[in-house]
Amino acid sequence: MDFIFVLLVLFVCAALWTVMASSLLLSSIGLAAASALLSVVMFKCGAQLAAVFELSVCAGLISVLFICTVSLTEAMDRKQSREYARERMSRFWPLPAVVILLSFALARLSGKFNFGTFVSFRGEDVRNLLWNVRQLDILGQIIILMVGVFGVVILFREGQKK
Amino acid sequence: MNHSPSALLYLFGTFVLLVTVIGIYCVVVTQNLIRALIGLELLIKAVTLLIVAVGFITGNTGLTQAMVITLIVVEVVIMTVAVGVVIGSHRRSGSLSAKNIANLKG
Numbered sequence: 528m529d530f531i532f533v534l535l536v537l538f539v540c541a542a543l544w545t546v547m548a549s550s551l552l553l554s555s556i557g558l559a560a561a562s563a564l565l566s567v568v569m570f571k572c573g574a575q576l577a578a579v580f581e582l583s584v585c586a587g588l589i590s591v592l593f594i595c596t597v598s599l600t601e602a603m604d605r606k607q608s609r610e611y612a613r614e615r616m617s618r619f620w621p622l623p624a625v626v627i628l629l630s631f632a633l634a635r636l637s638g639k640f641n642f643g644t645f646v647s648f649r650g651e652d653v654r655n656l657l658w659n660v661r662q663l664d665i666l667g668q669i670i671i672l673m674v675g676v677f678g679v680v681i682l683f684r685e686g687q688k689k
Numbered sequence: 690m691n692h693s694p695s696a697l698l699y700l701f702g703t704f705v706l707l708v709t710v711i712g713i714y715c716v717v718v719t720q721n722l723i724r725a726l727i728g729l730e731l732l733i734k735a736v737t738l739l740i741v742a743v744g745f746i747t748g749n750t751g752l753t754q755a756m757v758i759t760l761i762v763v764e765v766v767i768m769t770v771a772v773g774v775v776i777g778s779h780r781r782s783g784s785l786s787a788k789n790i791a792n793l794k795g
Binding site for chain 2: 528543555561562569574577580584592596619630641642653655672678
């Protein structure tokens with residue numbers, strides 16, 4: 528449990544760094560790090576299959592997607608970049624303070640809440656659940672994927688010349 | 690460290706809340722569209738952590754894994770289409786500012 532606690536602290540630090548980083552590229556890398564840490568937490572919590580999905584799709588594919596997007600946009604010149612960084616920091620500096628204060632407040636309140644009793648049971652295997660019990664989910668996923676594919680095709684369709 | 694289910698839920702809930710605050714702050718304060726998407730990603734990560742934590746505490750990891758896999762698929766599609774919209778906006782206006790979105794018609 529202590530290892531999971533350390534991983535969760537690192538996860539929050541990575542999330543904070545993702546938001547505070549001045550460069551979008553660094554933000555994307557921070558997001559990938561947060562995803563990788565979350566996948567380790569998932570693995571330690573017994574969700575191995577979901578952890579593999581999180582690591583390959585979220586830490587891999589989505590990070591590549593963000594980095595490609597950043598590379599497709601034009602970079603600012605040095606003066607613009609400096610002004611933008613200064614203006615951005617003026618809006619983002621309260622965030623670390625808010626996170627630290629909230630952490631201390633929640634740590635002080637620890638043990639004062641009782642969430643009632645939990646029904647603990649031995650669940651079914653994820654493969655059986657996914658393919659046999661929740662088949663509608665699979666159908667929904669396929670439909671959503673198709674919607675995504677057609678959405679991207681329409682968005683990137685070149686305008687027809689008259 | 691106390692390992693009762695209630696304490697475990699509080700521990701995970703604390704970190705979920707912290708990441709949610711970071712994500713909401715990012716989405717609300719930023720004017721950069723890519724950074725807003727990154728904030729949205731963090732919010733989805735917080736939800737993922739909450740689902741996994743509940744599965745870990747109750748012992749029903751199978752169902753929660755199925756839900757997380759569905760969530761990841763939806764997340765990828767949302768991000769892909771949103772990134773396409775951002776690139777389209779950048780092509781038209783030459784900027785990634787969220788203010789330009791308000792100028793779009795229909």
